[in-house]
Amino acid sequence: xxxxxxxxxxLFGTGVLLPGQSMDKQVSNCVMNTGSGAKYxxxxxxxxxxxxxxxxxxxxxxxxxxxxTKYRFTMCNYDESKGKLILSIKDEMNNVVLSSFDQKTxxxxxxxxxxxxxTGIYQLNYDFINGQQGSGVGVVSMxx
Amino acid sequence: MKGRILFLSLLILFxxxxxxxxxxxxxxxxxxxxxxxxxxxxxxxxxxxxxxISRNIASPVExxxxxxxxxxxxxxxxLASSLDPNKQVxxxxxxxxxxxxxxxxxxxxIYEKTGSSINILSSIGKLAEGISVGQFFNFEAIKRLSLNKxxxxxxxxxxxxxxxxxxxxxxxxxxxxxSALMIIGVWxxxxxxxxxxxxxxxxxxxxxxxxxxxxxxxDLILLATPFCDRDKEFxxxxxxxxxxxxxxxxIRITYTLGDPLSVEKDGALVITQTESSNVEMTEDxxxxxxxxxxxxxxKLILSx
Numbered sequence: 001x002x003x004x005x006x007x008x009x010x011l012f013g014t015g016v017l018l019p020g021q022s023m024d025k026q027v028s029n030c031v032m033n034t035g036s037g038a039k040y041x042x043x044x045x046x047x048x049x050x051x052x053x054x055x056x057x058x059x060x061x062x063x064x065x066x067x068x069t070k071y072r073f074t075m076c077n078y079d080e081s082k083g084k085l086i087l088s089i090k091d092e093m094n095n096v097v098l099s100s101f102d103q104k105t106x107x108x109x110x111x112x113x114x115x116x117x118x119t120g121i122y123q124l125n126y127d128f129i130n131g132q133q134g135s136g137v138g139v140v141s142m143x144x
Numbered sequence: 145m146k147g148r149i150l151f152l153s154l155l156i157l158f159x160x161x162x163x164x165x166x167x168x169x170x171x172x173x174x175x176x177x178x179x180x181x182x183x184x185x186x187x188x189x190x191x192x193x194x195x196x197i198s199r200n201i202a203s204p205v206e207x208x209x210x211x212x213x214x215x216x217x218x219x220x221x222x223l224a225s226s227l228d229p230n231k232q233v234x235x236x237x238x239x240x241x242x243x244x245x246x247x248x249x250x251x252x253x254i255y256e257k258t259g260s261s262i263n264i265l266s267s268i269g270k271l272a273e274g275i276s277v278g279q280f281f282n283f284e285a286i287k288r289l290s291l292n293k294x295x296x297x298x299x300x301x302x303x304x305x306x307x308x309x310x311x312x313x314x315x316x317x318x319x320x321x322x323s324a325l326m327i328i329g330v331w332x333x334x335x336x337x338x339x340x341x342x343x344x345x346x347x348x349x350x351x352x353x354x355x356x357x358x359x360x361x362x363d364l365i366l367l368a369t370p371f372c373d374r375d376k377e378f379x380x381x382x383x384x385x386x387x388x389x390x391x392x393x394x395i396r397i398t399y400t401l402g403d404p405l406s407v408e409k410d411g412a413l414v415i416t417q418t419e420s421s422n423v424e425m426t427e428d429x430x431x432x433x434x435x436x437x438x439x440x441x442x443k444l445i446l447s448x
Contacts (some may be wrong), residue, residue, distance in 0.1 A: 034297070039296065043301075060194075104226040109413045118419045118420050
């Protein structure tokens with residue numbers, strides 16, 4: 001009996017029984033690493049399986065971005081991710097405004113600063129590179 | 145054998161507890177009938193559509209940040225200090241007030257007037273309990289971070305996260321009308337803040353930000369519309385939103401085209417948008433917006 005209780009306390013104490021808290025911790029770690037002067041605005045928690053035929057970025061969400069504001073988009077990958085999280089932003093006319101993945105060089109930027117001069121609703125598109133399986137978080141912050 | 149059964153029972157119990165929010169409050173999850181929206185009504189806007197609208201509302205943090213950029217000093221006069229959570233008797237009043245005070249909390253956080261935020265935090269806690277979502281508001285952690293001024297980002301994250309969880313929970317549990325009220329409350333208070341400040345500090349960027357709200361207003365009306373016939377209070381709020389829309393009718397937003405410029409600086413990517421939006425708004429139109437926002441917001445904090 002005693003050994004079961006000890007096992008239970010161990011699992012509880014190490015966080016094995018608290019998956020929600022563990023994810024929150026990874027999100028808050030990402031928030032804390034957006035750099036000095038960046039103020040947290042929103043986060044997008046992305047969890048995707050492997051894409052059978054990767055074409056478009058799969059996780060989509062709308063966000064309003066405001067003129068005269070400098071935003072920072074930070075992408076963090078959780079330990080269990082196979083691919084790296086990437087972001088592409090489109091405007092209302094479906095034009096790509098920015099991408100964290102440079103197709104020419106293959107370079108992936110973990111964060112991008114965006115000086116917004118056009119207020120509007122933008123579409124954030126997240127995925128893991130080459131449609132790989134992964135989980136991570138995209139944090140939107142604001143710079144003064 | 146008995147030990148094994150007890151172990152498994154405790155394991156299941158802890159698993160169930162761990163699936164819930166980490167906040168340590170244990171509020172009831174049973175809601176009064178009157179708080180529920182008929183399924184057909186809630187379906188008029190999908191949960192995801194409401195979530196999108198919620199994300200589109202300019203965060204009060206963004207407005208407060210703009211005020212700091214234009215060197216507007218902090219003033220407690222802009223806050224809804226007269227709002228008494230104990231006088232909120234309906235779920236309508238509680239949810240709307242939760243939004244209004246959420247915007248004030250964002251304002252206080254950005255200005256790091258965190259000592260003053262304790263009263264607001266306490267009111268927010270009461271209002272959240274009042275609509276049975278207190279378990280999502282991590283009062284103690286936010287209070288601790290407020291008093292310890294060292295980590296603004298943690299404070300902003302925890303405050304926004306608490307509101308996001310409340311919002312999601314309400315939407316997922318057929319109480320989308322309360323989520324809509326919270327979002328509308330945040331927007332009205334953010335607008336009140338901006339319009340009161342612009343009277344004293346007529347900065348071009350602030351005027352533009354007020355004019356640009358025309359983009360969001362239609363979404364807000366869309367959000368409220370499924371619930372307009374729900375009761376007298378909601379009906380009145382819908383009329384108020386239409387009055388605001390009327391004041392925005394002749395304000396124009398134009399666009400200038402351009403391609404984004406990318407620069408790699410110290411390994412980081414910086415994109416500057418050359419395309420721009422421009423607000424065409426006369427002083428009379430701005431005065432009309434200031435007046436209507438002030439009248440509606442003051443009525444809401446007094447009557448609710």
